[in-house]
Amino acid sequence: MVRPTRVSEKLAKDLEQLLQDGVWRPGDQLPGERDLASRFGVSRSSVREALRILELHGWVEIRQGDGTRVASPSESFGRRLRSRLHQEDFIVELFEVRRILEPAVAALAAERSHPQGIARLEELLAQQQAAKGDLYRFVELDMFFHKTLADMSRNAVLSEIVGLLEVELRQIRLVSTAKRYRPQVTLSEHLRILEAIRASDPEAARQAMLAHLSTVESSAKIKEVDR
Secondary structure (H helix, E strand, O other): OOOOOOHHHHHHHHHHHHHHOOOOOOOOEOOOHHHHHHHHOOOHHHHHHHHHHHHHOOOEEEEOOOEEEEOOHHHHHHHHHHOOOOOHHHHHHHHHHHHHHHHHHHHHHHHOOOHHHHHHHHHHHHHHHHOOOOHHHHHHHHHHHHHHHHHHOOOHHHHHHHHHHHHHOHHHHHHHHHHOOOHHHHHHHHHHHHHHHHOOOHHHHHHHHHHHHHHHHHHHOOOOOOO
16 A cells, blocks of 8 residues: 655655755755745645755755755765665664764863853753653754764864764664664763763763764664675
């Protein structure tokens, strides 16, 4: 039996066609949710879901408090990554990159920590605690936590790379988290990372991140691929 197309999926396809037709150019701001909902005769929740689908496919970039803009050609690399997300060996490689990068990012964040960054991590952790009953929001905040750590490294290249990886891994997170949703484990591990950052202890931050990634990979049931 063929699954009926959801309103959000149809809207995403319609918006994608407009993007392909050049109605909105790279860097352009898309109309707001209310405007799009009125224009297409759908609910704002359908608009939000459609925009998330477009972001997952690399067509747009959604920024908290700054609306949605059309992705630039330089972001086409992200689209190529997304096209391979169904391949198990590629997912393994993505997690391998995380194991290489994110412990180093956490160590740098601890070494270069500052009050504003620590306050932001504390805020995100509190929001995650409050969002335990909302899977999508919890995963979104998880992504923001890791991206904030990358920003705290004060290395623009690392921040860009980690930001890209976080977006690519969002769908994997949603699927794996839905299967084994243990928010308290994530919160506990994020707290360990935060405590190491507060203490300006790079090695403790590195080890805390390694332990966290090990849990994440176990939840996602990532297996090594023979090379």
